[in-house]
Amino acid sequence: MSATARFTRADYRVDARTLARRLLGQRLVRTGGDGVRMAGVIVETEAYVGVRDRACHSFGGRRTLRNQTMYADGGTAYVYFTYGMHHCFNVVCSVEGDPVAVLIRALEPTEGLDAMRANRAASLRAAKDTLPDRLLCSGPGRVCQALGLSRADDGVDMAGGGGTGLHIERVRSRALPSRLVAVGPRIGVDGAGPPWAGAALRFWIRAHPGVSAGRREG
DNA sequence: ATGACGATTTACT
DNA sequence: GTAAATCGTCATA
Numbered sequence: 029m030s031a032t033a034r035f036t037r038a039d040y041r042v043d044a045r046t047l048a049r050r051l052l053g054q055r056l057v058r059t060g061g062d063g064v065r066m067a068g069v070i071v072e073t074e075a076y077v078g079v080r081d082r083a084c085h086s087f088g089g090r091r092t093l094r095n096q097t098m099y100a101d102g103g104t105a106y107v108y109f110t111y112g113m114h115h116c117f118n119v120v121c122s123v124e125g126d127p128v129a130v131l132i133r134a135l136e137p138t139e140g141l142d143a144m145r146a147n148r149a150a151s152l153r154a155a156k157d158t159l160p161d162r163l164l165c166s167g168p169g170r171v172c173q174a175l176g177l178s179r180a181d182d183g184v185d186m187a188g189g190g191g192t193g194l195h196i197e198r199v200r201s202r203a204l205p206s207r208l209v210a211v212g213p214r215i216g217v218d219g220a221g222p223p224w225a226g227a228a229l230r231f232w233i234r235a236h237p238g239v240s241a242g243r244r245e246g
Numbered sequence: 247a248t249g250a251c252g253a254t255t256t257a258c259t
Numbered sequence: 260g261t262a263a264a265t266c267g268t269c270a271t272a
Contacts, residue, residue, distance in 0.1 A: 074253070083253070094268055112265030114254050131253060153257080169254050179267095216253050241255090248272080259261080 035196040037187040040102030040121050044075035047121040048130045048231050051196065053204045056135060058175040059193040064143045066175055068135030068165050069199070072232040072239045074214045076118070078128040083220035083227075086127030098127035103187030105194055107177055114169035117177050119186065119196070133215070133230070135165035136238040137174070144174035167240040210234040210246040 035054070040047065057067045076084040085095040085108070097106040098120060106118040106129050118129040137144055144164045149157060151173060165171045172178070177194075186195050214230045232239045234246070 076253075085253080092269065108253085109267060110252055111254050112252085112267075116253060118253085133253090151255095167254070173255095214253070219252085248270105250270090251268090252266105255264090257261105257263080 033198040035103070035187065035198060037101070037103050039198075040119065040187055041123055042102070042121055044077045044121050044128045044130055045229065047119065048073040048075040048229070049209065050203055051119070051130060051132070052209060052231055052233055053200050055138070055197040055199050056132065056175075057139075057195055057197055058177070060143065060176055061193075064140055066137075066140030066143055067197075068137040068139075069238075070132060070134075070196075071136050071236045072132075072134035072230070072243075074131040074133055074231070075229040076129050076131065077229065078122070078126060081220075082224040083214060083217035084127070084129075089127075091127070095127070097183050098129055099125055100183065103185060105177075105181055105184040105186055107172065107179055107182040109179055115172035115178055116168040117172050117175075117181075131168060132171055133168045134232070134238050134240050135171055135174075136236065137161055137164045147176055148174050162237050166238050204233065208234055210244075212246045215240070215243065 051070045051073050054070050055067055059065050079089050086098045100120050101124040102121045104120040106120050109115055118131045120129045122128040145159050164174050184192050184194050210232050211228045212230050213226045218225050
């Protein structure tokens, strides 16, 4: 079997904007505790550029129990809990001590769809086994739910050789052509105010149906 | 000890 | 379109 190239430590040690752009079209792979492999192509990301970014958890050098993983080395998973019911999954980038990360907002699911559907349907009031593919991973909370990511995965090393159960596979050596990539303001950060609320730090594959609800234009 | 607040999603009028 | 759901974390007292 041919070894699929994984993103390495060096690949992750770049700035958030660069990584957010480069992750589009690459494959996120999650192996659950039961050995079930789930995967999807990353179709929407957001860059959180660090201490100067008012929308970023590490703004002003803030360092707490919740966000300390942002200060880890590039290639570390940062998973946090919000709104009392949802998790969000980020990939820490840059180097240790520089609290920068990329939020994974949406995937196009490609492997383990049954497991994802089971994970997602579990929380829906009307348990539907007919949940359409496009609703499996089209939003940051949905991504975590589908892949079974929680705070237990916070701090996991995605770049190490060992089977941490979470890594990114390089399915294209070149970045997506820019004509296929749309750029716009991040979602849900209005409270940060200008210029950060409106900064063009969200990246997505133009017109892709997997992008989070109502946000694929641009 | 207490109060306010989410990098969201779902359900409902 | 709007509003409810729901709770860990953090800042303030």
